[in-house]
Amino acid sequence: MNASSSMNNAILQVEHLSMKFGGLVAIGDLSFQAKRGEITALIGPNGAGKTTVFNCITGFYKPSEGMITLNLRDGNNFLLERLPNHEIPARAKVARTFQNIRLFSGMTLLENLLVAQHNKLMKASGYTILGLFGYSGYRKASAESIELARHWLEKANLVDRADDPAGDLPYGAQRRLEIARAMCTGPELLCLDEPAAGLNPKESAALNALLMDIKDNTGTSILLIEHDMSVVMQISDHVVVLEYGRKISDGDPQSVRTDPRVIAAYLGVDDEEVETVLTEVGDEDVIEQLDAGPDSAHGPGTSSSYLAGPVTDTIGHSEGERVTVSKGASRAGQVDERAKAAASKAASPAAKSAAKSSAAKSSKAKPAAKAPSGRASGKTTGPAAGKRGGRK
Numbered sequence: 474m475n476a477s478s479s480m481n482n483a484i485l486q487v488e489h490l491s492m493k494f495g496g497l498v499a500i501g502d503l504s505f506q507a508k509r510g511e512i513t514a515l516i517g518p519n520g521a522g523k524t525t526v527f528n529c530i531t532g533f534y535k536p537s538e539g540m541i542t543l544n545l546r547d548g549n550n551f552l553l554e555r556l557p558n559h560e561i562p563a564r565a566k567v568a569r570t571f572q573n574i575r576l577f578s579g580m581t582l583l584e585n586l587l588v589a590q591h592n593k594l595m596k597a598s599g600y601t602i603l604g605l606f607g608y609s610g611y612r613k614a615s616a617e618s619i620e621l622a623r624h625w626l627e628k629a630n631l632v633d634r635a636d637d638p639a640g641d642l643p644y645g646a647q648r649r650l651e652i653a654r655a656m657c658t659g660p661e662l663l664c665l666d667e668p669a670a671g672l673n674p675k676e677s678a679a680l681n682a683l684l685m686d687i688k689d690n691t692g693t694s695i696l697l698i699e700h701d702m703s704v705v706m707q708i709s710d711h712v713v714v715l716e717y718g719r720k721i722s723d724g725d726p727q728s729v730r731t732d733p734r735v736i737a738a739y740l741g742v743d744d745e746e747v748e749t750v751l752t753e754v755g756d757e758d759v760i761e762q763l764d765a766g767p768d769s770a771h772g773p774g775t776s777s778s779y780l781a782g783p784v785t786d787t788i789g790h791s792e793g794e795r796v797t798v799s800k801g802a803s804r805a806g807q808v809d810e811r812a813k814a815a816a817s818k819a820a821s822p823a824a825k826s827a828a829k830s831s832a833a834k835s836s837k838a839k840p841a842a843k844a845p846s847g848r849a850s851g852k853t854t855g856p857a858a859g860k861r862g863g864r865k
């Protein structure tokens with residue numbers, strides 16, 4: 474596949490995206506693509522920057538640097554970072570749900586889905602009160618909106634509760650209602666922020682079924698943030714992994730699940746313990762790959778860490794106060810140290826083998842306290858067990 478066909482195939486292209494809050498680099502030089510008609514999952518430990526990526530895509534934040542291109546089926550494309558917020562759903566056809574449920578809890582399910590179609594109805598009314606009473610275009614649009622709402626209530630298995638207040642629904646059903654509401658806006662890209670959070674296994678299965686239905690029958694592409702690996706591994710076509718705002722892995726679910734960087738990130742161990750823990754889980758190949766240092770194709774340049782961006786020494790507050798941040802406060806510093814150590818090990822085979830034998834020895838001497846026992850037993854398959862993995 475040549476470059477131009479791969480570009481057309483991508484509904485979303487994020488290129489060199491950075492988002493800084495004062496001295497905190499929430500996202501650093503992030504690039505990835507979401508392909509049309511696929512489910513792309515964005516995963517990573519808490520605070521990795523996943524929601525910040527969504528906020529940049531959907532216009533809640535204007536990125537500090539980078540480009541976000543949305544390619545519609547009709548050939549139109551938009552640079553989302555330049556589009557006014559309200560035009561992102563309307564023109565670029567991007568819809569989202571939030572990490573915390575945001576429904577109109579006092580309104581019925583049907584009303585929630587009709588509110589989502591407000592723009593279409595207002596346009597049909599000719600923006601006049603007369604339109605609401607007599608204008609045939611409005612009556613037609615109104616009937617279509619109710620039909621569309623009904624369609625999505627059926628898909629979400631909620632049609633029996635159409636006239637109940639949304640706040641009365643169980644949690645899993647509220648999540649599906651949010652997705653149904655987003656689908657009523659006719660999106661080409663649907664961004665879901667942790668839709669499976671707090672769901673029981675039955676509700677998770679219902680969510681998976683709804684998302685697969687959307688993927689197979691509407692052509693809407695899905696970008697999914699999720700901690701629930703049973704959802705990610707079962708339904709995603711492509712997974713992008715973030716840690717400390719940096720991309721640490723990018724590929725199909727199977728390759729990501731066995732990526733040593735992802736395993737290390739989800740084990741939630743201190744950097745200096747990673748090698749020890751990986752020795753304990755018994756994967757020599759993983760250790761070899763870690764020894765080779767950061768993968769430049771997935772992370773930033775060779776000079777800095779592949780996990781975190783540099784943090785400036787001082788932060789300016791709006792009140793004018795300036796706070797000095799110690800170097801040690803930055804994960805970037807620690808990870809840079811690890812990258813340097815890996816580089817020097819690679820340069821010296823003798824030192825490398827010595828380090829490995831010392832890691833093996835220390836693994837015998839000291840159990841990995843932070844690694845859950847299932848993983849330490851060698852049965853781990855990457856992040857599969859890490860529902861809320863990671864470091865804070």
Ligand SMILES: Nc1ncnc2c1ncn2[C@@H]1O[C@H](COP(=O)(O)OP(=O)(O)OP(=O)(O)O)[C@@H](O)[C@H]1O
Pocket residue numbers: 494497499517518519520521522523524525526572
């Ligand atoms: N508006 C903001 N101002 C300052 N810092 C922010 C802001 N929004 C996010 N951050 C910081 O950016 C980092 C990434 O946060 P983000 O919410 O994107 O993480 P996340 O991957 O979605 O985490 P979680 O899995 O817990 O939802 C965090 O350190 C967070 O504190």
Ligand SMILES: [Mg+2]
Pocket residue numbers: 523524525572
């Ligand atoms: Mg989040």
